[in-house]
Amino acid sequence: MATITWKMEDGSEIAADVKNGLNLMEAATANNVPHIEGECGGCLSCATCHVFVDPQWFAKTGEIDDIEDTMLEMTDVEREDNSRLSCQIIASDELDGLVLYVPEPE
Amino acid sequence: MTAPIVIVGAGQAAASFIARHVALSNPRSVLLIGEEPHPPYQRPPLSKKYLLGELERERLFIRPLEWYREQNIGLRFDTRVDAIEPDQHRVLTASGESIAYDKLLLCTGSSARRLPDAMGGSLDGVFTLRSIADIDNVASQFQAGRKLLIVGGGYIGLEAAAVARKLGLEVTLLEMAERILQRVAAAATSDYFRELHQGHGVQIHESARLARLFGENGKLRGAELESGAIIDADLVLVGIGASPNIELAQAAGLACDIGIRVNDFCQTSDPDIYAAGDCSCFTRNGQTIRLESVQNAADQGDLVARRLAGEDVRYTALPWFWSDQYDCKLQIVGLNQGHNHTVIRPGAGAASRSIWYYRDDELLAIDAMNEPKSYAFGRKIIEAGISPTPRLVADPMTDLKALAMGK
Numbered sequence: 001m002a003t004i005t006w007k008m009e010d011g012s013e014i015a016a017d018v019k020n021g022l023n024l025m026e027a028a029t030a031n032n033v034p035h036i037e038g039e040c041g042g043c044l045s046c047a048t049c050h051v052f053v054d055p056q057w058f059a060k061t062g063e064i065d066d067i068e069d070t071m072l073e074m075t076d077v078e079r080e081d082n083s084r085l086s087c088q089i090i091a092s093d094e095l096d097g098l099v100l101y102v103p104e105p106e
Numbered sequence: 107m108t109a110p111i112v113i114v115g116a117g118q119a120a121a122s123f124i125a126r127h128v129a130l131s132n133p134r135s136v137l138l139i140g141e142e143p144h145p146p147y148q149r150p151p152l153s154k155k156y157l158l159g160e161l162e163r164e165r166l167f168i169r170p171l172e173w174y175r176e177q178n179i180g181l182r183f184d185t186r187v188d189a190i191e192p193d194q195h196r197v198l199t200a201s202g203e204s205i206a207y208d209k210l211l212l213c214t215g216s217s218a219r220r221l222p223d224a225m226g227g228s229l230d231g232v233f234t235l236r237s238i239a240d241i242d243n244v245a246s247q248f249q250a251g252r253k254l255l256i257v258g259g260g261y262i263g264l265e266a267a268a269v270a271r272k273l274g275l276e277v278t279l280l281e282m283a284e285r286i287l288q289r290v291a292a293a294a295t296s297d298y299f300r301e302l303h304q305g306h307g308v309q310i311h312e313s314a315r316l317a318r319l320f321g322e323n324g325k326l327r328g329a330e331l332e333s334g335a336i337i338d339a340d341l342v343l344v345g346i347g348a349s350p351n352i353e354l355a356q357a358a359g360l361a362c363d364i365g366i367r368v369n370d371f372c373q374t375s376d377p378d379i380y381a382a383g384d385c386s387c388f389t390r391n392g393q394t395i396r397l398e399s400v401q402n403a404a405d406q407g408d409l410v411a412r413r414l415a416g417e418d419v420r421y422t423a424l425p426w427f428w429s430d431q432y433d434c435k436l437q438i439v440g441l442n443q444g445h446n447h448t449v450i451r452p453g454a455g456a457a458s459r460s461i462w463y464y465r466d467d468e469l470l471a472i473d474a475m476n477e478p479k480s481y482a483f484g485r486k487i488i489e490a491g492i493s494p495t496p497r498l499v500a501d502p503m504t505d506l507k508a509l510a511m512g513k
Contacts, residue, residue, distance in 0.1 A: 022165075030170050032177075034129055039122075039404045041148045044478070045428040045437050046401075067435070070478040073507065074485060 002095040006033045006051075009104050018091040024100070025049035025087035035102050042087035044068060049086045050075040054099040058082050061089045061098070077103035108134070109206035110180065111414065112197060114187045114354070115213035116140025118149070118400055119383030121168040122407030123211060128177045130415040137180035137205065139187055139197075144238060145171045150400060153235050153265040154430050157245060158272065163238065190358035192376045209378050211410055212355060212366060216348035216384040216398060221257070226319025231326030232342045235262055247341055250274030255329055255339035257316055259286030261429050263345030264299060268431040271306045278309040278337055280329075285312050289347075292448045294461045295473045299431070302457075306432055348398060350385045363387050365396040370420040372410050380413075382406035388421065393443060401426045424489055433457075437481035440471030440488050449496040453477040460484070462499050469493040479506055486510035 004027060005015045018027040028036035028049065037048035044067045053061050061084055064072075068088050072079045086100065111127075113120045116138055124146075127136060140146070147166040155161040164170070174181055186200040196206045218234035221227030233244045248254075254270045256263040259281030270277045283289070285296040300310055315332040319342055328338045350365040361367040361375035365387030372380045372388075383403035387396040405423040412419045427438040434457065445463035453459045453476060460480035463471040469488060474481035483506035487494065490512065498504045 026165070029125070029168075030173055032128065032173075037125075037404075039400060040428060041150060041400070043150075043428060043430065044435070045426065045481075047482075067478045070482050074482045 002091045002093060003097060004091070004095070005097075005099045006031075006036075007099060007101050008034065009102070020090075020092050022091050023087045024051070024089045024091060025085070027091065028086060033102060035104055036086065038087055044071050044085065044087070047071045047074045047085060048076075050077065050079070050103055051084055051086045052080060052101040052103060053082045053084050053089075054101070055082050057095070057098050058084075060094055064088075075103070076105035109195065109208040110135040110137045111209045111211065112136075112205060112207035113138045113211045113213055114190075114197065115215055115351075115383075115385070116142065116144070116146045116183065117213055117215050117383060118146060118168065118403035119213040119215075119407035120211070121146035122404040123213070123382065123411045124174070124177070124179055125169070126408045126411035127415070128179075130411065132411070132415045134208070134414070135178070135180065137182065137207075138174070139182045139185050139199070139205070141184070141186050142237060142239070143183050145169065145174060145181070145183075147238065148400070149236070150428075152238065152241050153262050154269065156238075157235070157241050157248065157266065157269045159245065166238065187354060190354055190379070192358055192360075192379065195378065207378075209380065209414060211407075212374070212379065212381040212385060213383050213403070213407065214351035214354060214381075214385045216350045218262075218344070218348050219346045221316075221319065221344050221346075224318075225316065226321065226326070226329075227344070229319055229321040229326040229342075230324050231321070231340060232319060232344060234344050235266060236348070244341070248273050248275060251276070252340040253338055254278070254341045254343065255280065255337055256343045256345060257329075258345035258347070259283075259288075259310070259312070260290065260345055260347065261287075263343065264303065264431055265429060266343050266345065267303055267308050268306070271303075271308060272432075275341075277307070278311070278339070279303070280314045280316055280331070280337075281310070281312045282315045283312065286310065290442075291473060292442070292445070292461055292463065294448055294450050295475075298459065298475055299434075302432060302434055348384065350387075350396060352385055355379075355381065355385075363394055368406075370422075371413050372406050372421060373413075380410045382410055390441070391444075395441065395443065397425055399425065399427045424485065426485065434476055435478070437474045437478065438471065439474075439481055439485040440469075442471040442473075445470050447496075449499045451477070451480060451499050452502050453480070462496070464493070464496065467493055467495075483507050483510040 025038040040046040442463040458476035472484040
């Protein structure tokens with residue numbers, strides 16, 4: 001189990017306990033986190049689950065593979081060094097306390 | 107009290123409508139009516155990870171069941187709607203109940219085409235892949251060594267072939283056209299997937315017409331082709347396409363074509379009735395099209411929610427699609443209808459390439475096999491209305507990112 005916090009640009013937050021093994025796109029949609037859509041169900045074809053990871057946590061979220069790296073090029077809000085597609089981050093005890101920032105398209 | 111927005115059909119389009127309706131804080135009440143016992147679920151993994159047994163059923167659900175309750179969405183599962191009475195603004199269920207609506211959204215989807223009984227379509231061992239129940243009924247029969255015959259070389263058939271080979275079944279695939287994927291893709295894409303599947307041991311027969319399936323005491327034994335050839339089979343998957351579920355709309359007098367006809371706002375010929383997803387058809391570039399894809403269902407459902415919340419939006423989304431077979435990820439962007447030539451762009455590895463579809467000088471669509479760069483940047487290129495020359499595209503040294511940025 002991991003407590004994950006999503007922070008919006010307006011300063012509001014959503015926090016939720018997420019079962020190990022679920023990906024954080026699924027967790028976000030189940031908890032009404034705005035702007036996280038996950039249309040393709042997590043198969044790296046839509047880039048609609050983009051998040052910025054709190055830099056302190058970034059390394060713990062795992063490696064970015066080539067496909068994710070490419071798909072990060074097509075996010076609505078331009079990628080930054082701490083960008084991830086949240087469908088590729090899998091909840092685990094090590095991620096308890098993780099903070100994600102949700103980009104908001106214009 | 108105003109009647110609710112009623113949604114008939116609990117699939118991807120319905121889920122997407124509800125998600126946007128909730129996100130926009132639209133206070134109007136919503137009632138979702140579905141025939142199956144489940145909340146809206148993802149269909150694409152059915153013929154992939156779910157059939158393979160790698161994904162639990164709950165993770166197919168687009169949102170957990172409790173989520174709908176938390177958002178005060180009315181739910182009626184296991185409920186079939188038998189009629190729409192547009193003048194009365196109500197729908198009638200199979201159990202005779204009358205449900206009033208203020209606005210109605212039809213997300214009735216499509217149904218897998220079956221083989222007629224006269225061709226052996228109702229023999230025990232013949233199945234289609236469309237719903238959770240379809241997979242749950244057949245998954246236990248996907249056992250190593252059994253003989254699976256797949257009728258139809260489209261995406262569903264090919265995905266099932268990949269799963270069946272992984273599980274150790276002997277797989278034969280029949281395609282009546284000259285090549286697999288003929289209806290949806292260029293010859294170069296068909297060639298790629300033929301080679302991929304043959305390399306994994308699938309027997310592919312193209313230009314092969316099924317005469318009939320035959321059995322003993324109602325149980326499937328095999329297939330006879332028009333050529334007279336006999337193929338033994340323990341199981342037959344029928345993957346010959348899907349038909350839109352438009353009977354309700356037709357009976358209610360709504361304009362229908364190859365689907366329920368909708369305008370740019372996803373509105374049917376009755377302004378209080380909308381349609382979204384596989385069941386709808388619309389005009390794009392002068393052609394009437396109907397799309398069977400998550401993208402179309404999700405984007406149309408989303409659009410209807412925005413319209414009903416008062417946003418001035420039209421449906422202009424660029425289509426995209428994907429398929430996973432063995433280690434190949436196919437990603438498609440655009441619509442290739444009307445193309446008159448294609449260009450092959452080699453990828454970094456032997457199993458990676460992309461096929462670019464052109465109508466004269468205009469780039470229409472891209473099939474990218476293990477080539478996410480062609481898909482991601484190609485999508486940007488198409489969205490920007492740029493049509494790079496075939497010579498540039500075919501040159502592996504061309505920087506697609508730079509092209510996408512108009513450089």
